[in-house]
Amino acid sequence: MSLMTIQHYLTRAQQQHAGATGELTLILNDIVTSCKRVAQAVNQGALLGTMGDLGSQNVQGEVQKALDVIANTIFLESNQASGLLAGMASEEMDDPYLMPEGVHGRYLLLFDPLDGSSNVNVNISVGSIFSVLRCPDGVVQPQLADFLQPGVQQVCAGYALYGSSTMLVITTGSGVDGFTLDHGTGEFMLTHPQMRIAEDSREFAINMSNQRHWPPAIKRYVDECVQGASGPRGVDFNMRWVASMVAEVHRILLRGGIFMYPMDNKNAAQGGRLRLLYEANPMAMLVEQAEGLASTGRQRLLELVPHALHQRVSVILGSRHEVERVQDYFSAE
Ligand SMILES: O=P(O)(O)OC[C@H]1O[C@](O)(COP(=O)(O)O)[C@@H](O)[C@@H]1O
Ligand SMILES: [Mg+2]
Numbered sequence: 268m269s270l271m272t273i274q275h276y277l278t279r280a281q282q283q284h285a286g287a288t289g290e291l292t293l294i295l296n297d298i299v300t301s302c303k304r305v306a307q308a309v310n311q312g313a314l315l316g317t318m319g320d321l322g323s324q325n326v327q328g329e330v331q332k333a334l335d336v337i338a339n340t341i342f343l344e345s346n347q348a349s350g351l352l353a354g355m356a357s358e359e360m361d362d363p364y365l366m367p368e369g370v371h372g373r374y375l376l377l378f379d380p381l382d383g384s385s386n387v388n389v390n391i392s393v394g395s396i397f398s399v400l401r402c403p404d405g406v407v408q409p410q411l412a413d414f415l416q417p418g419v420q421q422v423c424a425g426y427a428l429y430g431s432s433t434m435l436v437i438t439t440g441s442g443v444d445g446f447t448l449d450h451g452t453g454e455f456m457l458t459h460p461q462m463r464i465a466e467d468s469r470e471f472a473i474n475m476s477n478q479r480h481w482p483p484a485i486k487r488y489v490d491e492c493v494q495g496a497s498g499p500r501g502v503d504f505n506m507r508w509v510a511s512m513v514a515e516v517h518r519i520l521l522r523g524g525i526f527m528y529p530m531d532n533k534n535a536a537q538g539g540r541l542r543l544l545y546e547a548n549p550m551a552m553l554v555e556q557a558e559g560l561a562s563t564g565r566q567r568l569l570e571l572v573p574h575a576l577h578q579r580v581s582v583i584l585g586s587r588h589e590v591e592r593v594q595d596y597f598s599a600e
């Protein structure tokens with residue numbers, strides 16, 4: 268089987284884009300390097316000797332794992348190489364990271380360096396999520412406000428999944444393509460071109476332990492799924508919860524489904540559980556590019572105008588008809 272390397276794929280994409288400067292290609296190359304390096308660290312597992320909690324907390328009050336910090340450092344180091352970024356922002360850093368003096372890039376990179384990190388100690392899939400934005404014209408030293416762009420303005424988004432194989436899934440706005448890391452050659456190969464999410468599905472993903480906190484629309488949707496063939500849906504459903512958003516979105520890209528982390532009575536004070544800028548928005552761009560839908564329940568996720576770097580949000584995404592159904596239930600509330 269002859270597969271295209273990601274370098275070849277990126278060069279081709281650049282050639283097809285009239286007026287492309289090659290900057291995005293170089294930025295993506297650095298992201299690819301970051302993901303390979305994080306994959307190596309994750310794959311070391313207990314051999315790394317630093318699997319535990321650090322005792323420190325990130326800006327959101329979450330206990331940091333050593334690998335959260337290692338992955339964050341890898342992203343910061345690897346993505347300075349091109350000199351084409353104006354700044355970076357991460358789940359693990361309170362404030363935006365500004366580039367060294369003299370570096371004036373035209374793009375901003377936002378990332379969750381290690382998503383699902385509570386799974387790291389138990390050898391379940393984790394991932395990295397990233398989003399690339401344009402730095403507003405004329406801005407030399409970006410400020411916080413420059414990062415607060417709605418998801419529709421993303422130039423590129425994607426994730427790496429460190430699972431039974433390491434995969435990279437990206438969109439630059441013309442569909443979603445998936446690559447698998449060949450550990451022999453160290454290359455990501457195009458194994459999943461033009462991924463599409465099935466319109467219908469019989470599989471939902473939600474943390475059921477939060478049931479008592481959910482809004483009525485979510486209770487109704489899940490209750491109807493659980494009633495299966497004898498309920499109003501007239502068909503049996505399956506449930507999954509990996510507690511790694513990357514793994515859930517990947518499964519949905521491959522075989523459809525719906526993923527829900529709604530705002531509920533437990534997380535309402537923070538606005539939800541998942542972060543808008545470096546979790547929800549990049550995943551929403553991928554899902555829409557794969558013909559699915561991504562919503563807060565009441566609004567298209569990608570149109571939300573952010574007001575804070577670490578803003579949280581309600582997330583409902585996946586198979587188009589299922590997300591539409593949840594939105595209808597919210598409208599009927
Ligand atoms: O612990 P819970 O409530 O199941 O939440 C799981 C969710 O939290 C996350 O792990 C949040 O990401 P981080 O690990 O980057 O904080 C998501 O990947 C996942 O969907
Ligand atoms: Mg995360």
Ligand SMILES: [Mg+2]
Nearest residue numbers: 358379381382
């Ligand atoms: Mg994280």
